Amino acid sequence: MQASYYTPDQIGLLPLEPGIYKYYDEDRRLIYVGKAKSLKKRVSSYFSKQTGVDRKTRKLVSEIRFIEFTIVNNEFEALLLENTLIKENQPKYNILLRDDKSYPYICVTSERFPRIIAIRRFEPGLGTYYGPFASVKAMNNVFYLLRSLYHIRTCSLNLSEDNIRKGKFKVCLEYHIGNCKGPCENLVSEEEYNRDIEQAEYILKGHLSQPRQYFKERMQEAASQLEFEQAQRYKEKYELLEKYQAKSLVVNPNIADVDVFAITSDEKCAFINYLKVINGAITVTKTVEVKKKLEETDADILALIMVEMRSRYNSNTREIITNIPLEIEVQDLHISVPKIGDKRKLVELSLKNVMYFKKERMSTLEDQRNKPHRVVLQLQKDLSLKNAPLRIECFDNSNIQGTNPVAAMVCFINGKPAKKEYRHYNIKTVIGPNDFASMHEVVGRRYRKLVEEEMPLPDLIVIDGGKGQLSAATDALKEIGVYGQIPIIGIAKRLEELYFPEDQYPLHIDKKSESLMLLQRIRDEAHRFAITHHRQKRSKAAFTSQLESISGIGETTVTRLLQHFRTVQHIREAPFEEVSKIVGKDKAQRVKDALTQAPGEVPSEDSK
Incomplete structure (x- = not known):
C-alpha cells in the first residue's frame, strides 16, 4: 500500500489501481471517504460531472481542497478499508456506520x-x-x-x-x-x-448439530451400560437443544451456511435486511435503516453494509445471496442473485422483512408528524378549543406613515413554522394608515380564496393586535360565511392579552406557559415576515422612483432593468455594453450618465 496527497487540479496524476480516497476541506478536516476500482477514474468523475448531480454532491465538491489516497490489492480490500475509516472518522458526507455498542x-x-x-x-x-x-x-x-x-x-x-x-x-x-x-x-x-x-x-x-450429536452419543452410551439416570440427563439436554433449535426458522438443511441480504430504498433512506443461515437455520436476523448523504446507489450501500454485518456477527460463510447484483469480485467468496429454488425463497423472505420494516418505519414517521405536539395540546387546553390547533395561521400588518402598506401571514403546523405556507399581501383597497381596514382586506382575501378552491381551513387564526384588528378580521370571516367554523383570537402586544370575538374581557395565560410562548413566537414571526416584505417593497419603490426620474426612461424600461440588475448599484457598476443589451444604446447612455453624475443621486428633469 502507499499514500499520497493531491489537490483537485492534480487529479490526472492519480493511479488507475484500486484503493480508497479521502477528501479534506480547507481546514484539513476529513469530509468524505470512498472506494474505487480505479482511483483516477472515480475521483475524476466528481469534478467532470456537470449535469444530473444533486445539490449535496455539488456542495461536497465545492469543499474539497486536498485529496489523499491509499492503493490496495483489489476492490474488496478497498471496501473493507472504507468501512473501517468511516466508522473511525464519521465524515459528514458519508452514510453513518456505527457499532451497536449498546447491544449485549x-x-x-x-x-x-x-x-x-x-x-x-x-x-x-x-x-x-x-x-x-x-x-x-x-x-x-x-x-x-x-x-x-x-x-x-x-x-x-x-x-x-x-x-x-x-x-x-x-x-x-x-x-x-x-x-x-x-x-x-x-x-x-x-x-x-x-x-x-x-x-x-x-x-x-x-x-447445533455437533452438540446434538454429542449428547445423543453420550445418551446411547450410558443406556448401553445400564446407567439409566445418566442417560436420562443426557436425553434431557438433547431435547433441550432440539427445543431451542425449533425456535429458529429452519430453511433447508441442504443449503448449509449462507448470508442473505435484501435492500430497498427511497430518495432519503435505504433499508437493508440481513439473515445469517447456518446449517439451514436462520440464527440471526437484523434490519437497519441508512440515511443517504450523497447519490449513493443501492449497490454501493449494500456492499458497505454487507461488510459491516459480516464483521458484526462474526460471519465467515463463503456464500452471499442478495436481491440486487454486486459488482465486487472477492476470492473464495461467491455473491449471487438466485432466480429459483430455496435460495430464491430465502431472498424473498429477506425482502419481505425489509419491506415490512420500511412500511412500519414510514407509518411511524407519519404518526409522529400527525400526532399533536405537547405544546399544541396544551394550547388546546388553555384556549378551550374543540380540536387540537395543528395548523395555526397568524396575520400582521406593516406600514410607515401609511406608505407601502403590506400584510403577512405565517403558518405553523404542529407547533413548527411551515415556511412554504407563508404569504405576503400588498394592500389594494385601503388608502392611508388604516390597520383595521387592511386586516379586514387580507383576512377576507385569504379565506375567500381557500373557500373558492375548496382547500382545508386552519385550526386556529391568530391576529397580531387587540380588539380593533380582531373585530375587523371577524367581520371578514362573517362576510365569507366561515365565522364560527374557525377559532380566531387576537394577541395584544403590551400585556400579552388574548382576546376572543365578542368577549368583553381578555384571557390571561401564565407568562411561563409553553402555549403562550408558542403564540408569542408565531406573532413575532408574522411581524418579522411583514417587516421584511415592507422593507423590500420600499426599496423597490425607491429604486423605481429613482430611475423613472431620468428623462426618457419610462415604466417599461425600469421594469426591464429591475428584472436584470435588481439594484441601482449593479446598474452603476455594470459595463455600458451590458446595459445597452437590455434597453438599447440611447437609453443605456441616459441611465449611465445620470447614475455616474453623483452616486446614489439621480438628477431631476429640472436640474438639467
Whole structure:
C-alpha cells in the first residue's frame, strides 16, 4: 500500500489501481471517504460531472481542497478499508456506520478454565465475542441454554496451576447444587472442562448439530451400560437443544451456511435486511435503516453494509445471496442473485422483512408528524378549543406613515413554522394608515380564496393586535360565511392579552406557559415576515422612483432593468455594453450618465 496527497487540479496524476480516497476541506478536516476500482477514474468523475448531480454532491465538491489516497490489492480490500475509516472518522458526507455498542454480547474468556459472560463494551484481549444480540432477553435465552447444558464456572478467581496446587480456593454453592464441576479444587481436568467450552462455542456460532450429536452419543452410551439416570440427563439436554433449535426458522438443511441480504430504498433512506443461515437455520436476523448523504446507489450501500454485518456477527460463510447484483469480485467468496429454488425463497423472505420494516418505519414517521405536539395540546387546553390547533395561521400588518402598506401571514403546523405556507399581501383597497381596514382586506382575501378552491381551513387564526384588528378580521370571516367554523383570537402586544370575538374581557395565560410562548413566537414571526416584505417593497419603490426620474426612461424600461440588475448599484457598476443589451444604446447612455453624475443621486428633469 502507499499514500499520497493531491489537490483537485492534480487529479490526472492519480493511479488507475484500486484503493480508497479521502477528501479534506480547507481546514484539513476529513469530509468524505470512498472506494474505487480505479482511483483516477472515480475521483475524476466528481469534478467532470456537470449535469444530473444533486445539490449535496455539488456542495461536497465545492469543499474539497486536498485529496489523499491509499492503493490496495483489489476492490474488496478497498471496501473493507472504507468501512473501517468511516466508522473511525464519521465524515459528514458519508452514510453513518456505527457499532451497536449498546447491544449485549456473550464473551468466552481467554483465561484458564474460561468463563462465559455477558458484556456490552468491547475489551481487547478479554476473549472471543459472540453476538450482538438484538435484546437482553435473547441473550439470556442463550445463557440459560448454556447453563442448563454445561457446568461452566461463574466465579472470577485466578485459577492458575500454582493457585490450585496451593489450595487457595474452596468450592462454593454452585458446586454443591450441581452447576459447577469445581475446577478451583482441581475436581475436573482442564481437558474435560475445555470440551464443554468447545461444545458451548459451537452453540454460540449457531452450529447445533455437533452438540446434538454429542449428547445423543453420550445418551446411547450410558443406556448401553445400564446407567439409566445418566442417560436420562443426557436425553434431557438433547431435547433441550432440539427445543431451542425449533425456535429458529429452519430453511433447508441442504443449503448449509449462507448470508442473505435484501435492500430497498427511497430518495432519503435505504433499508437493508440481513439473515445469517447456518446449517439451514436462520440464527440471526437484523434490519437497519441508512440515511443517504450523497447519490449513493443501492449497490454501493449494500456492499458497505454487507461488510459491516459480516464483521458484526462474526460471519465467515463463503456464500452471499442478495436481491440486487454486486459488482465486487472477492476470492473464495461467491455473491449471487438466485432466480429459483430455496435460495430464491430465502431472498424473498429477506425482502419481505425489509419491506415490512420500511412500511412500519414510514407509518411511524407519519404518526409522529400527525400526532399533536405537547405544546399544541396544551394550547388546546388553555384556549378551550374543540380540536387540537395543528395548523395555526397568524396575520400582521406593516406600514410607515401609511406608505407601502403590506400584510403577512405565517403558518405553523404542529407547533413548527411551515415556511412554504407563508404569504405576503400588498394592500389594494385601503388608502392611508388604516390597520383595521387592511386586516379586514387580507383576512377576507385569504379565506375567500381557500373557500373558492375548496382547500382545508386552519385550526386556529391568530391576529397580531387587540380588539380593533380582531373585530375587523371577524367581520371578514362573517362576510365569507366561515365565522364560527374557525377559532380566531387576537394577541395584544403590551400585556400579552388574548382576546376572543365578542368577549368583553381578555384571557390571561401564565407568562411561563409553553402555549403562550408558542403564540408569542408565531406573532413575532408574522411581524418579522411583514417587516421584511415592507422593507423590500420600499426599496423597490425607491429604486423605481429613482430611475423613472431620468428623462426618457419610462415604466417599461425600469421594469426591464429591475428584472436584470435588481439594484441601482449593479446598474452603476455594470459595463455600458451590458446595459445597452437590455434597453438599447440611447437609453443605456441616459441611465449611465445620470447614475455616474453623483452616486446614489439621480438628477431631476429640472436640474438639467
